[in-house]
Each structure stands twice: as structure tokens, then as C-alpha cells.
Amino acid sequence: MSDKKAQHGVSLKKEWLACRFQEGLVFKKLDAKGKVFIEYLPAENAWVPIDAPNYTFINCFWVSGSYKGQGYGAQLLQECIRDSEGKAGIVAVSSHKKRPYLSEKSYYVKHGFEVCDTAPPYFELLVKRFDPDAPLPRFKESAKQQIVADGDGLVVLYTDQCPFTDHYTGEELDAIEQAYGIPVKRVKLTTKEQAQNAPSAFTTYSAFYNGRFVTHEILTKAKFDKLWNTLGEPQG
Incomplete structure (x- = not known):
């Protein structure tokens, strides 16, 4: 939040949170x-393309720097478990290896989570079940098919969740468009329904090139420069 470029994004995030509090976040x-910190809410209201009725969804879970290894993460997770009493379980989106903006799979597994579904190219849906008879959560087909309408050039899908993308969907994408002469389209998801039918498991920010998923990491001109020569190759 100290990043001056992110201040507008911080305001948008706070507004987004205020609305989500009304939905149980x-x-x-x-x-x-x-x-x-940890954010969680009823999975029915999560801004991700999953089917997980009567589950709690961990929207964001972060313990940084010197605070790691002191048990804070376990305490926060226990709060989520306690508040999910009566639910079928808890779900979270991660990946098969450590990636930015996604909580580490190994941490979840350590605390009793298991992989219940996957979505290309590397997303995994993890679950800690309280009710063994409850249906397992699943990614929706939209997250697995990853079909982007009017997908020529670079298409960036994003929301007002953090990490704050406001600056990067403006000046940075303009710089990419000017440098490479490719069409750039920004698709902001502004409703829960749009997010729940999105073509990516990570709705905070996902980039597609010529209809194919490229990355969930926020693109800068410098990052796109490094990706340019690999855009014809599978990502994963």
C-alpha cells in the first residue's frame, strides 16, 4: 500500500472488500x-469459477517476511476452520509449484488439504473436507476450457481484488501495445457472476495471447519482453 502507483488500486480494493463483507467475507x-492476514467467504459468493456448495473459500492468505515460522499462519487458518463449522469443508486455489500471488500448496497439504481438481496450465483446487459425504468441489468448465471471446492479441482479464492492478492495466499495457503493435484488450470483471464464469482460475489478473492463457502474474513491459519469444510455446 506504500506504492504510490497503487493508491487508486488500494481504494478500489477497499471498495471491493466493503461490498464483499455484505456477502459474508x-x-x-x-x-x-x-x-x-486471511480472507475467506462462502464459496457460493467467491469470485472464482468453482462449484463448491456449502464450502468456505479462502480468497487470500498471506504471511510475509519475518512473520513466517511464528505460527501466525496456523492461527489464521484455525480461525477460518472455526468459522466454517457446519460447512462441508474449506477450499483454496493454489498450484503444483510455488507461484506469485498463490498460497503454497505444501502449506495447505501440511494442514490436511488435498488436491480435488485441476485447471490448465497449473492451477489446483485444494480441499479440507469436514463432511466425507459432501460432493468434492470442482473448477467450472470455463476455467478448464479457457476460451476468450475476441481473443486476438493480448487480452487481460482483471478485477479490483489485490494485488492492485489498476496502474498495470493502464500505462503498462499501453506501453506493450505501442512497442509491439499488437491489439490489447482489457476485460474488467465487475460482478460475482462474471468472475464465476471466467476463463481462468485466477480472476484477479490473467493474461491471454491470441486466445491462449499466458500468465496470472501482472504484466509490465519488461515482463512481456521476456515472454515475447515464448508465446508460441506452451506455458506451465
């Missing part, structure tokens, strides 16, 4: 300046 953090 819970935000808990350590009383410190560091990033030690």
Missing part, C-alpha cells in the same frame, strides 16, 4: 504493519 489480520 471475513478479513482477519495480525495487529502489525506486515502482511499477515
